[in-house]
Amino acid sequence: MVHGVLNDHSVWGFQSRHLAHHGWNVLAVDLPGHGRSGGEAPQSVEEAADFIVALLRTLGVERAALVGHSWGSLIALEAAARLGDAATHLALVGTAYPMKVSPALIEAALNEPEKALRMVNVFSRSSLASPSGAGFWTFGAGMALGRRVLRSNPQVNVFHRGFVACDRYAGAEAAVAALACPVLFALGAQDQMTQPRAAQGLIAAARAAGLDVRVETLPGKSSRRMQRTPARLRMAFGAPWQCAALLLDRRQLRREQPAQAGEVFHHGGLRSLVRPGDAGAVDPDGLHAGLQGAMGVERGIVTHVEHGLRRHAEPLRGFVEDARIGLGDAEGARRHAPLEVFPSPMRCSAARMLSRRRALRSWERWACACTTSARTTAAVSASASSAAVAGARVPSQSRSTCSALRMAGQIGQRVSSRSRVIARMRAVSSMVAENSATIAFPSLPPHMNASAADRSQTAPMPRTAVLLCNLGTPEAPTAPALRRYLAQFLSDPRIVEIPRAAWLPILHGIILRIRPAKSAAKYASIWMPEGSPLAVWTERQATLLRGWLGEAGLRVQVRHAMRYGQPSIAGQLKALQAEGVDRVLVLPLYPQYSGTTTASVSDDVCAYALRTRRLPELRFVNSYHDHPAYIDALARSVRAHWQREGGPAEQLVMSFHGIPERAVRLGDPYQQECLATAALLAQALGLAPDRYRVTFQSRFGKAKWLEPYTEPTLIEMARGGTRSVDVMCPGFTSDCLETLEEINQEAREAFLHAGGREFRYIPCLNADSAWITALSRIAQEHLSGWDTGAPGGAAAPGPAR
Ligand SMILES: C=CC1=C(C)c2cc3[nH]c(cc4nc(cc5[nH]c(cc1n2)c(C)c5CCC(=O)O)C(CCC(=O)O)=C4C)c(C)c3C=C
Numbered sequence: 098m099v100h101g102v103l104n105d106h107s108v109w110g111f112q113s114r115h116l117a118h119h120g121w122n123v124l125a126v127d128l129p130g131h132g133r134s135g136g137e138a139p140q141s142v143e144e145a146a147d148f149i150v151a152l153l154r155t156l157g158v159e160r161a162a163l164v165g166h167s168w169g170s171l172i173a174l175e176a177a178a179r180l181g182d183a184a185t186h187l188a189l190v191g192t193a194y195p196m197k198v199s200p201a202l203i204e205a206a207l208n209e210p211e212k213a214l215r216m217v218n219v220f221s222r223s224s225l226a227s228p229s230g231a232g233f234w235t236f237g238a239g240m241a242l243g244r245r246v247l248r249s250n251p252q253v254n255v256f257h258r259g260f261v262a263c264d265r266y267a268g269a270e271a272a273v274a275a276l277a278c279p280v281l282f283a284l285g286a287q288d289q290m291t292q293p294r295a296a297q298g299l300i301a302a303a304r305a306a307g308l309d310v311r312v313e314t315l316p317g318k319s320s321r322r323m324q325r326t327p328a329r330l331r332m333a334f335g336a337p338w339q340c341a342a343l344l345l346d347r348r349q350l351r352r353e354q355p356a357q358a359g360e361v362f363h364h365g366g367l368r369s370l371v372r373p374g375d376a377g378a379v380d381p382d383g384l385h386a387g388l389q390g391a392m393g394v395e396r397g398i399v400t401h402v403e404h405g406l407r408r409h410a411e412p413l414r415g416f417v418e419d420a421r422i423g424l425g426d427a428e429g430a431r432r433h434a435p436l437e438v439f440p441s442p443m444r445c446s447a448a449r450m451l452s453r454r455r456a457l458r459s460w461e462r463w464a465c466a467c468t469t470s471a472r473t474t475a476a477v478s479a480s481a482s483s484a485a486v487a488g489a490r491v492p493s494q495s496r497s498t499c500s501a502l503r504m505a506g507q508i509g510q511r512v513s514s515r516s517r518v519i520a521r522m523r524a525v526s527s528m529v530a531e532n533s534a535t536i537a538f539p540s541l542p543p544h545m546n547a548s549a550a551d552r553s554q555t556a557p558m559p560r561t562a563v564l565l566c567n568l569g570t571p572e573a574p575t576a577p578a579l580r581r582y583l584a585q586f587l588s589d590p591r592i593v594e595i596p597r598a599a600w601l602p603i604l605h606g607i608i609l610r611i612r613p614a615k616s617a618a619k620y621a622s623i624w625m626p627e628g629s630p631l632a633v634w635t636e637r638q639a640t641l642l643r644g645w646l647g648e649a650g651l652r653v654q655v656r657h658a659m660r661y662g663q664p665s666i667a668g669q670l671k672a673l674q675a676e677g678v679d680r681v682l683v684l685p686l687y688p689q690y691s692g693t694t695t696a697s698v699s700d701d702v703c704a705y706a707l708r709t710r711r712l713p714e715l716r717f718v719n720s721y722h723d724h725p726a727y728i729d730a731l732a733r734s735v736r737a738h739w740q741r742e743g744g745p746a747e748q749l750v751m752s753f754h755g756i757p758e759r760a761v762r763l764g765d766p767y768q769q770e771c772l773a774t775a776a777l778l779a780q781a782l783g784l785a786p787d788r789y790r791v792t793f794q795s796r797f798g799k800a801k802w803l804e805p806y807t808e809p810t811l812i813e814m815a816r817g818g819t820r821s822v823d824v825m826c827p828g829f830t831s832d833c834l835e836t837l838e839e840i841n842q843e844a845r846e847a848f849l850h851a852g853g854r855e856f857r858y859i860p861c862l863n864a865d866s867a868w869i870t871a872l873s874r875i876a877q878e879h880l881s882g883w884d885t886g887a888p889g890g891a892a893a894p895g896p897a898r
C-alpha cells in the first residue's frame with residue numbers, strides 16, 4: 098500500500114487491518130524520506146516505483162497486489178508495470194492522470210507549507226467530512242499528519258518534492274500498456290483534489306489495453322446522505338478508506354505467497370527485521386530500537402510497529418496495540434504475541450485499572466448511542482482516555498488533551514443529544530489530532546474487545562474454536578492417492594449402507610482397482626496450482642472466517658478438517674486441545690443435513706471422543722439450509738453472475754449432490770432440505786417456478802438415487818428447446834471435482850451436444866464475502882454462551898431467523 102504526498106503508512110490503518118483480517122499479508126510502507134523511513138525522498142514517480150519493487154524483492158514477496166492513493170497510485174501503477182506477472186492486482190485510489198498540480202499549490206508547498214497543507218486538506222478531505230464518524234475529525238487529522246510527515250524530513254521539503262513528482266509524471270500510458278493484472282479505480286465523486294473526471298483518460302487507456310478494469314465512484318452528493326454512510330463519505334473526499342472493501346469484492350483475489358526472506362536489511366533507510374522462523378526469536382526490543390521506525394516481517398505476515406506512537410503519543414500508549422495492524426487473524430496474533438506492546442496500563446495499580454475500565458465502559462455506551470461507526474472511534478478515544486487515567490507519565494503538553502478526553506468520557510454518560518456529543522468530540526479530537534494524527538485508528542484490533550485490553554502481557558490463547566469440516570479430497574491427482582482416498586471414503590458405512598461382508602470384497606476387489614485411475618484423470622483436469630480445489634477453498638474459508646470472527650470481536654480459533662484424508666478431524670481436534678482449546682463448535686460445510694455427510698462428520702468427532710480421556714466441550718451444527726445469510730450469499734452469487742453475463746439464461750438449474758433414494762425413505766431429511774434451499778433461493782431471486790429446475794447429480798452405483806438426475810435433465814431440456822441455462826450447485830460450498838468436472842465439463846458437453854447453445858456455470862460460494870459472512874453468522878449463533886471474549890462473555894446474539 099503506497100501513500101500519497103505528505104502522507105505516510107498510517108493512512109492505510111483501517112485498510113491494512115481489514116485486509117489482514119481477510120487473509121492478506123499487508124505491507125504499508127513509508128516511502129523513503131517520509132515518516133519513519135529514512136533515505137532520500139523520491140524525486141519522481143519512477144524513483145519511488147524502483148523503491149517499491151526493490152522492497153518487495155528484498156522481502157522475497159513473489160506476488161503482490163498493489164494499492165496506491167493519489168501520488169501513491171501513480172507509484173503503484175509504475176511499480177505494477179515493472180513487476181509484470183508478479184503484480185496480481187492494482188488498485189488506484191483517488192487517482193488522476195496527468196496529475197497536474199496547480200503552480201500556486203506547488204509554490205505554496207515550497208514557501209508556505211502550512212497554507213498549502215490547508216488547501217490540500219480542504220480540497221481533498223475537507224472540513225465537510227468532519228461529522229463522518231463521531232470523534233473523527235478528518236480535517237484535523239489530515240493537517241496533523243501532514244505536519245508530522247513534513248517535520249519527519251528536515252533535509253527535504255517532501256511536500257514540494259512530491260507535488261513536483263506528480264506534476265511531471267508522464268509515463269502512465271506506457272505503464273498501463275505493460276500491465277498484466279486487473280485494475281480497480283476507486284474514485285471519490287466529491288474529491289476536489291483528484292476529481293473523477295481526471296481519471297477518465299487512464300481508465301480509457303486501461304480498457305483499451307484489454308485489462309480487466311473496474312471503476313468504483315463513491316457517491317457523496319448531499320452531506321446529509323453521506324453522514325449515513327460515513328465510510329463512503331471519507332472515500333468521497335479523497336481519503337482511501339474504502340478501497341480495502343472494494344478489493345475484497347474482487348473474486349479473483351487470492352492470498353499472497355508468504356515472504357520467505359530471513360535477514361535484517363536496510364533499504365532506503367527502512368530497516369526491516371525479517372525472520373521467517375520462530376516467533377519467540379523476534380526480539381521486541383530489537384524492533385523498537387534505534388531508528389525512526391522498524392518493520393517486522395515474520396512468516397509472511399508483515400506488521401508495522403507504531404513507533405510513531407511512542408514518539409508522538411507517549412501518553413496515549415494504548416494506541417500502541419496498533420502494532421498489530423498487519424497481523425490480522427487470531428492465529429497470526431498469537432504467533433506474534435512477542436511483538437505486542439502492552440504498555441503502562443498493564444503495570445498500573447488495581448485502582449487505576451478500575452477507573453480505566455469505567456472509562457472504557459462509558460465510552461462504549463456513548464459510542465453505541467451515537468453512530469454505527471462510532472464503536473471503533475470510541476475505542477480509540479476510550480484508549481486515549483484510559484491511558485490518561487492509567488498513565489502516570491503524562492507529559493505536560495499532552496495533559497490537557499488527556500483530561501479533555503477524560504472529561505468527554507464523563508460527558509458521554511450524561512449527554513442526551515448526539516450533536517452535542519459530536520461537537521464536544523470534535524473539539525477534543527482536534528486537540529488530539531494536533532498531538533497525534535493517529536487518533537483515527539482504533540486502539541484495539543477488531544478481534545480484541547475492550548476488556549481484552551486488560552489482559553496480561555501476552556494475549557491468552559482462544560479457548561473456543563470452530564472446526565470447519567468438509568468431505569476431503571485426494572492429496573494428488575494420481576491413482577495411488579485416489580486409491581487411499583477412495584478406500585477411506587467408500588469404507589464409511591454412512592456412505593455405502595451395504596453389509597460390510599458383502600461390500601468390502603466389491604470395494605477392494607473391483608472398485609479400488611478400476612476407479613482410482615479414472616478418477617485421477619478427472620482430478621488432473623481440475624487441479625489448481627495450489628492443490629485440489631476443495632482443499633484450497635476449504636482452507637481459505639477457515640482463514641477468512643477466522644478474520645471475520647476476529648473482526649466481529651470474537652477471540653476464536655478457526656481450523657478446517659476433512660472427513661476423509663488430511664487434515665483429519667482427529668488431528669485437528671488434538672492440535673486444538675494442545676493449544677488450550679476446550680470448546681469446539683463443529684461446523685460441517687454441508688448446508689443440507691444428510692446421514693451420508695453431516696452425520697459422518699459427527700461419527701468421526703465421536704470416534705475421537707471415544708478414545709480421548711479429557712474431552713473438549715462439543716457442539717455440532719447440523720444444518721443451515723434455510724439460513725437467510727446462506728440464501729443471501731447464494732442469491733448474490735447468482736445476481737453477480739447475471740450481471741456479468743448481461744441477464745439470466747432461460748432456465749436456472751440448481752444441481753445438488755444426490756443420495757440413494759432409500760436413505761430418504763429411511764428418514765434422511767436431505768432431499769427436503771435441498772428443495773427448501775432451492776425454493777428460498779428462487780424466492781430471493783424472484784424466479785417463478787417455471788424458470789428453474791432442481792436436479793440431483795453424482796449418482797454412485799446402480800441403485801436408484803434422488804431424481805431428477807442432473808445430466809439427463811439437461812439433455813432433455815436441450816432437446817425440448819431450452820437454449821440457455823445457468824447451472825449452479827447450491828449444496829456444494831466449495832468448487833470440487835463434482836462441480837468443476839462433472840457439471841462444468843461433462844454436463845456442459847452433454848447439454849451442448851443435445852442442442853443447447855449456452856451453458857453458463859455459476860461457481861460455488863468458495864471465498865465469496867457474503868458466504869464468509871454467512872459462516873460467521875452461523876458460527877456466532879451456535880457459539881452463543883461460550884467464552885469468545887465478546888462483550889458479556891458470549892458470542893454476539895444471532896439475528897432473527
Ligand atoms: C455435498 C454433499 C455430498 C453428499 C450428500 C455426498 C454423498 C455421496 N457421495 C458419494 C460418492 C462419491 N462422492 C465423491 C465426491 C464428492 N462428493 C461430495 C459431496 C457429497 N457427497 C464432494 C464435495 C465430492 C468431491 C470431492 C473432491 O475431492 O473434489 C466421490 C469421489 C469422486 C470420484 O471418484 O468420482 C465419490 C465416490 C456417495 C456414495 C454418497 C452418498 C451415499
Ligand SMILES: [Fe+2]
Pocket residue numbers: 754795
Ligand atoms: Fe459424493
